[in-house]
Amino acid sequence: MQTTNEIVILSGKGGTGKTSISAAFASLSSNIVLADCDVDAANMHLIMQPENYVEEAFLTGYKAKVNHNDCILCGKCIDFCRFEAITEFQNRIIISESACDGCRVCEKICPTKAIAMFPNNLSKFFIGKFRYGNMVHARLAPGEDNSGKLVAYVKKKSRELVTESQILLIDGPPGIGCPVIASLSGANKVVLVTEPTISGISDLKRIIDLLKAYKGTIYLIINKFDINMDYSERIKQVAKIHNITVLGEIPYNRIFTDAMINCKSVTEFSPEHKISLLIKSFWTKLTSE
Structure with missing residues (x-):
């Protein structure tokens, strides 16, 4: 079901601290549903260490395989494969698994039906209990x-776990591609995490462009703001132009690294640290509006 408070944490680029802040937010709730939608490089489970009670194979598509006993080496599959996944080597048809897109053209045009499609289900999907609620995550x-499809499935299963009184917190993937759009779909609040660097500002502008059609509320956190104060001011100007609420700024601090080494979020590792208190204030504002 659709939750009334679905918050997705995004960043235009990797390395801004998005997952660290997502983990800190998740640790401030006593009963939350947490979805790790960064399926290409999932790492939230390393901090939250959920005890999985559901583990399923996820079908990302199909791959073609050839039965050499039935193959007559006519070469039609080679001619028709637009992905150049099929070659002939030493009188045998070879299909590259990495290049095969699973389009089924070779299966359809093979005169001897020597090519068949087999499910590609090596990716995994998990639901687990962690110390603050339920967690849904996956491994591509x-x-x-096909990470966009897997992200959509993670969100679907997350929503099935959410009650009306709960928050669905989504750690989205970096960038602006299909997985980001899939993680964003249906959320009523978005938090952008950026950093004061040239690439940070550039990628922030790109994700803001992506959000032009978004109808929910957009917030911004500037992480490591003190590494370049001029760029931090430029980021705030970008936010002002686009009517984005700046939740606040977080100074650079090794406490995030120390917390991760101990498999904890920063708000768990050192609850009274100035960084933790800052993040608590962001979470209070985010969940009260």
């Missing part, structure tokens, strides 16, 4: 490129 198998 190496080389797979």
Whole structure:
């Protein structure tokens, strides 16, 4: 079901501290549903260490395989494969698993039905209990490129767990591609995490462009704001132009690294630290509006 308070944490680029802040937010609730939608490089489970009670294979598509006993080496599959996934080597048809897109054209045109499609289900999907509620996460198998579909599935299963009184907190993927759009869909609040660097500002502008059609409320956190004060001011100007609420600024501090080394969020590791108190104030504002 659709929750009344669905918050997605996004960043235009990797390395801004998005997952660290998501973990800190999750640790401030006694009963939350947490979704790790960064399926290409999922790492929230390393901090939250959920005890999984659901583990399923996820079908990302199909791959073609050839039965050499039935193959007559006519070469039609090679001619029709637009992905150049099929070659002939030493009188045998070879299909590259990494290049095959699973389009089924080769299966359809093979005169001897020597090519068949097999499910590609190496990716995994998990639901687990962690110390602050339920967590839904996934692992995209190496080389797979259907992460948008897997993100949509993670969100679907997350929503099934949410009650009206709960918050669904989503740690979204970096960038502006299909997985980001899938994680954003249906959320009523977005928090952008950025940093005062050239690439940070550039990628922030790109994700703001992506959000032009978004109808919910957009917030901004400037992480490591003190590494370049001029760029931090430029970021605040960008936010002002686009009517984005700046939740606040977080100074650079090794406390995030120390917390991760101990498999904890910063708000768990050192609750009274100035960084933790800052993040608590952001969370209070975010959940009260």
